[in-house]
Amino acid sequence: xxxxxxKDVDVFYGKKQALYNISLDIEENQVTALIGPSGCGxxxxxxxxxxxxxxxxxxxxxxxxxxxxxxxxxxxxDVVRLRxxxxxxxxxxxxxxxxxxxxxxxxxxIHGMAQSKQEMDEIVETSLKKAAxxxxxxxxxxxxxxxxSGGQQQRLCIARAISVRPEVxxxxxxxxxxxxxxTAQIEELIDxxxxxxxxxxxxxxxxxxxxxxxxxxxxxxGHLIEHGPTDKIFKNPDNTKTQDYITGRFG
Amino acid sequence: xxxILFTFIVLLGFTSYYFGRRKxxxxxxxxxxxxxxxxxxxxxxxxxxxxxxxxxxxxxxxFEPTIVKLLVLSxxxxxGYLDDELNLxxxxxKSLSRGQFTGEITPFIEASAExxxxxxxxxxxxxxxxxxxIIIASVxxxxxxxxxxxxxxxxxxxxxxAVLFTASLxxxxxxxxxxxxxxxxTIDFFKVIPLFDFVFGTHWYPAKAFVRxxxxxxxxxxxxxxxxAVPIFAGTFFIxxxxxxxxxxxGLMSGIYLAEYASSKVRKYAxxxxxxxxxxxxxxxxxxxxxxxxxxxxxLGTSMGLEVSAESALAAGGVMxxxxxxxxxxxxxxxxxxVPQSLRDGxxxxxxxxxxxxxxxxxxxALPGIVGSILLGVSRAIGETMIVVMASGLAANLTFNPxxxxxTITAQIxxxxxxxxxxxxxxxxxxxxxxxSLFLVTLxxxxxxxxxxxxxxxxxx
Numbered sequence: 264x265x266x267x268x269x270k271d272v273d274v275f276y277g278k279k280q281a282l283y284n285i286s287l288d289i290e291e292n293q294v295t296a297l298i299g300p301s302g303c304g305x306x307x308x309x310x311x312x313x314x315x316x317x318x319x320x321x322x323x324x325x326x327x328x329x330x331x332x333x334x335x336x337x338x339x340x341d342v343v344r345l346r347x348x349x350x351x352x353x354x355x356x357x358x359x360x361x362x363x364x365x366x367x368x369x370x371x372x373i374h375g376m377a378q379s380k381q382e383m384d385e386i387v388e389t390s391l392k393k394a395a396x397x398x399x400x401x402x403x404x405x406x407x408x409x410x411x412s413g414g415q416q417q418r419l420c421i422a423r424a425i426s427v428r429p430e431v432x433x434x435x436x437x438x439x440x441x442x443x444x445x446t447a448q449i450e451e452l453i454d455x456x457x458x459x460x461x462x463x464x465x466x467x468x469x470x471x472x473x474x475x476x477x478x479x480x481x482x483x484x485g486h487l488i489e490h491g492p493t494d495k496i497f498k499n500p501d502n503t504k505t506q507d508y509i510t511g512r513f514g
Numbered sequence: 515x516x517x518i519l520f521t522f523i524v525l526l527g528f529t530s531y532y533f534g535r536r537k538x539x540x541x542x543x544x545x546x547x548x549x550x551x552x553x554x555x556x557x558x559x560x561x562x563x564x565x566x567x568x569x570x571x572x573x574x575x576x577f578e579p580t581i582v583k584l585l586v587l588s589x590x591x592x593x594g595y596l597d598d599e600l601n602l603x604x605x606x607x608k609s610l611s612r613g614q615f616t617g618e619i620t621p622f623i624e625a626s627a628e629x630x631x632x633x634x635x636x637x638x639x640x641x642x643x644x645x646x647x648i649i650i651a652s653v654x655x656x657x658x659x660x661x662x663x664x665x666x667x668x669x670x671x672x673x674x675x676a677v678l679f680t681a682s683l684x685x686x687x688x689x690x691x692x693x694x695x696x697x698x699x700t701i702d703f704f705k706v707i708p709l710f711d712f713v714f715g716t717h718w719y720p721a722k723a724f725v726r727x728x729x730x731x732x733x734x735x736x737x738x739x740x741x742x743a744v745p746i747f748a749g750t751f752f753i754x755x756x757x758x759x760x761x762x763x764x765g766l767m768s769g770i771y772l773a774e775y776a777s778s779k780v781r782k783y784a785x786x787x788x789x790x791x792x793x794x795x796x797x798x799x800x801x802x803x804x805x806x807x808x809x810x811x812x813x814l815g816t817s818m819g820l821e822v823s824a825e826s827a828l829a830a831g832g833v834m835x836x837x838x839x840x841x842x843x844x845x846x847x848x849x850x851x852x853v854p855q856s857l858r859d860g861x862x863x864x865x866x867x868x869x870x871x872x873x874x875x876x877x878x879x880a881l882p883g884i885v886g887s888i889l890l891g892v893s894r895a896i897g898e899t900m901i902v903v904m905a906s907g908l909a910a911n912l913t914f915n916p917x918x919x920x921x922t923i924t925a926q927i928x929x930x931x932x933x934x935x936x937x938x939x940x941x942x943x944x945x946x947x948x949x950x951s952l953f954l955v956t957l958x959x960x961x962x963x964x965x966x967x968x969x970x971x972x973x974x975x
Contacts, residue, residue, distance in 0.1 A: 318862060320777070346865035353863075357856035360879045369874070370864040420860070427864065 266291035266431065266461045267312065272326035274307050274316065281307050285326070285487045287480055289431075294453060294462045296472035296493065299482035300508070305465045308482070309433050312463065313349040314342050330431070347374050350424035350460075354436040356416035358408035358423070363400055366408040366419055367391060370427040386426055394422035395452050414445025421452065425460070432456065434464040438471065450475050469509060473497050481505045519642050523649065527563045530653045534559035534660065541662045550667035558666040561673050562656035563649050570645050578641075582633050586626050696953060699946035706940045707741045712947065715742015718910035718921075720930055720941050741944055743951070745912035749920035753831045753902060754895035756916060760835025761891055765842025766884065772843065773850035774872055785847065792840040796900040803833035803905035815917060823907070828916040830906035834898055838891040845890065849883030850876055882967040889963040893956045899924035923948050 267289035274282040282304045289295050297305040307316070314335060316322040327334050335345055347370075358366050367387045368377075377383035387404070391397040396418040400411070408419050417437060424432055434453070438446040453462055453475050466472050472479055473493060480490035481504075489502045500506045531553075538552035548555075586607060587600055595603070603623065609615040610627040611634075660666070704712070717739040768788065772781055808829040815822030853876050861871040877884075899922075907919035908929050921929075930945040 313863060315859065315863060318859065343865045343867060346863055351859075351863035353856060353859060355856060357854070357860040359857060359860065359875050369861075369866075373864065373866050373870050373874070423860075423864065 264291045265289065266330065267463075268327075268329040268332075269308075269311075270327040270329070272308070272311060272324065272328060274304070274311065274325070275323040276319070277321045281485055282311075283485045287487060287490055289461060289463060290478060291461050292457055292459075293477040294457050294464060294475050295478040295480065296476035297463065297465045297480050297482060298467075298469065298472050298508070299488075301467075303482040304485045305480075305482045306435050309435055309463060309465050312431070312433055313346050313351055314340075315351065317342065347427050348429050349431045349433060350427065350429035351433045352417070352420050352424050352435065352437045355440050356413060356420050358411070358416050358419050360407065360409055362405045363391075363408050363411075363419060364404040367422050367426050369423060374427055376427065390422040390426040393425055393456070394418045395448065395455075396422055412445075414441050414448060417441060417445065417449060418452065421449070421456075425456070429460060431461045431463065434462065436465050436467060439467060446471070469497075469511075481508060483508070515638050515642075519645065523563070523567045523645065526646075526649055526653070527560045530559035530563045530657075531556035533653075533657060534666075537657065537660050541660075546662035549663055549665060550670075554666045554670050555660055557670045557673075558660070559653055559656055561670065562652050566648050566652045567645055570641075570648060574637075574641050578637050582630065582637065585633055586630050589626060589629070693953070696946055696950045699943050700950040703940060703943035703947045707944075707947075712741050712743050714744060715739065716744045716912055717742045718745045718926070720926070720944055741940070741947075743923075743948070745910040746921055746923050746926050746948070747951070748912060748914070749827070749906075749910065750896055750922040750924075752914060752916075752920060753827050753834065753906065753922055754892060756828060756831025757834035757838060757895040757898075758888070758892060760832055761838035761842055761895075762888060764835075765839045765887075765891070766846055768839070769843040769846030769850060769884075770872060772847045774868065774876070785844065788840050788843055790840075791837070792844070794837075796837065796898060797904075799833050799837050800900040800904035803829050803901050807833055808905055811917075820917060822917045823919045825905060825907035825919040826917050827906055827913075827920045830902050831916070833905065834895055834901050837898070837901070838894055841894060842887050842891050845887035846880070846884045849880045849887065852883075853879045885967055886963065889959060893959055896922075896955060896959075897924060897952065899928060903928050923952050 265288045267287075269285055269287045269289075272282060272285040273280065285304075285308055287308075297309065299305050310316045311324055311328060312330075312335075314324075316324055324336060326336065328336055330345075330349070334340070359369065361369075364387055367390050368383050371377050371383060371386050377386055388397065388401075391400065396415060399415060400419075408416065411419060417440075421432075421437075438449050441449065450471065453464065456462060464472075464475065476493045478491065479493045479496040481488045481496065481500075481502075483504055489496065489500055489505045496505060497509060500509065533556075535552045535556035538548055538555035542548055542552065583604055587604060590600060590603060603626070606615060606617070606623050607626045607630050610619065610623055611631050719740050772785055772788075776784060804825070808824050808826060811826055811829050812822045812824045857875050857879060858871055861875045866874070902922045902925040906921065906925070908921055908925060909919060910921040910926060911918060913920055927945045927948050930941060930948075
């Protein structure tokens with residue numbers, strides 16, 4: 264089933280066009296990987312999906328992005344509700360300078376999702392369990408989140424993102440600041456999370472895209488060159504540029 | 515004479531730099547590898563010029579006057595003068611030699627004045643000769659020692675290190691000196707006025723301590739109810755409190771606006787405009803408070819049936835608060851701006867609104883800096899003098915009514931030290947005691963601030 268449908272999306276930074284005519288369908292409860300060389304616009308596209316580009320003054324997004332058949336670029340779209348439904352994990356772990364507990368309870372608090380302390384405790388616990396962090400941190404929930412290791416911090420950020428039970432999770436190179444062991448943990452986690460969430464991941468690692476994703480989109484210089492099932496993209500791409508990139512001949 | 519000599523030494527320094535470098539180039543051109551860049555050889559020679567000159571100059575400055583004095587007074591040594599009388603004769607001799615002596619000129623003094631002058635000129639010329647010959651000798655010695663593998667970089671770096679160390683030492687020693695002079699004068703003050711009376715007394719009336727002769731000055735009963743500092747401590751904190759009530763909300767909110775809400779265009783113009791406030795001299799704020807705000811408050815109060823003094827704590831504190839706004843707004847703006855964008859993104863991506871993000875993420879992250887800027891504002895408020903002197907009166911009333919006039923520690927120091935005063939008189943020493951308490955208060959404030967900031971710091975990467 265199609266969860267997100269992008270139609271003719273153009274993005275401009277000031278006068279410079281960053282994305283050209285992107286049309287892409289994202290399948291529900293699957294992992295979609297966006298690959299491509301640096302500066303090709305894959306992160307920009309990702310940030311369109313929860314309207315994070317609003318934060319950048321000079322950024323201008325055109326076209327339709329339908330999530331559950333609702334155009335999020337429409338004026339009637341409430342960004343706060345949208346971002347509640349579409350979580351995001353960033354390239355560099357960015358836990359708030361607060362305790363672990365406060366980090367995870369942040370989203371539920373601002374969206375008023377818990378009526379009592381007990382409910383909140385439950386949300387925090389299940390989120391941390393889903394992020395595979397609970398066993399490591401259950402005894403120090405009230406210590407600062409910034410005291411964790413890089414991999415733990417990133418899993419904390421994932422726990423923070425899933426605490427509001429989003430339908431979609433956007434991941435912007437979530438493993439680029441992590442070592443191979445932490446990366447393996449996160450990849451395992453992504454596999455687990457796709458049961459309940461639709462996941463879109465931007466990655467520089469071809470191997471990672473091949474390991475975790477069911478669908479892949481290849482971006483180059485602001486254009487979506489090719490997209491389709493990961494197997495096909497990696498084994499038998501239609502476009503020679505895709506072939507070249509995947510085999511490491513450029514990028 | 516000294517100036518010419520000094521110029522000459524500086525020129526010599528430059529010349530030796532030039533020679534040092536040239537020798538290095540010569541060594542280089544003979545295909546030998548140097549151990550340092552050529553200019554280090556130059557600096558090395560210049561240092562060999564500067565250090566001996568500095569040593570001789572300082573030695574001379576220390577010993578010359580003593581030796582000259584001894585020689586001049588040796589004529590009088592067997593005539594049974596007392597030390598004080600000898601000093602007087604010497605002073606007369608010196609002023610006569612400068613042509614400024616107006617009293618009766620005796621042949622004795624005239625003779626010693628001539629002797630003094632000739633000794634001085636001998637001293638000057640021998641100084642010139644000695645300095646120049648020693649410098650030339652030392653530079654020549656160093657010049658000969660320079661070879662391709664002699665160490666010049668390390669001594670030069672060490673010399674720089676020593677110069678920088680001396681500079682910081684000078685700053686530290688000055689601080690220590692000031693603190694000690696405060697401490698000693700304060701101790702003298704408390705020998706006459708009991709500490710208890712100063713700290714807990716409620717009457718401050720230093721004018722009462724005016725004494726005509728020194729026998730009166732040491733009679734402690736005279737000073738009861740004179741140096742009770744409670745009213746001025748209270749006044750200081752009260753006015754600072756009023757000032758912070760104005761400055762913290764306005765400063766903080768404008769800081770937040772500038773950092774988070776203002777477009778880059780608004781920010782570009784608004785921030786310098788606010789910072790202009792910080793450049794206005796406090797005297798100008800003072801007459802703004804005394805001539806505009808004070809009378810305005812008085813009229814406003816009268817029209818509402820309140821009794822308002824023309825010199826009110828409210829006027830002084832309010833204007834002081836306006837003065838402090840730019841410190842708090844500009845500093846908190848900087849602190850908030852330096853909170854990493856990734857934290858904002860993290861919060862927005864969770865669906866937080868701008869105000870939620872500011873309240874829950876940015877403000878806590880920036881808190882140590884904001885507390886720092888507020889405490890800086892508080893210490894400005896406590897140390898501010900001119901506005902209080904001009905706008906809140908000089909009478910130390912013990913009151914917490916913002917509509918009455920009151921006085922502060924700094925304003926009282928001004929009151930005490932304006933006009934004639936005698937050193938060692940309790941009234942003058944009271945100023946030191948006040949200065950000491952002001953110093954202690956700001957010191958404690960800083961220590962507390964550091965503790966608070968350390969404890970509640972929320973670290974972000």
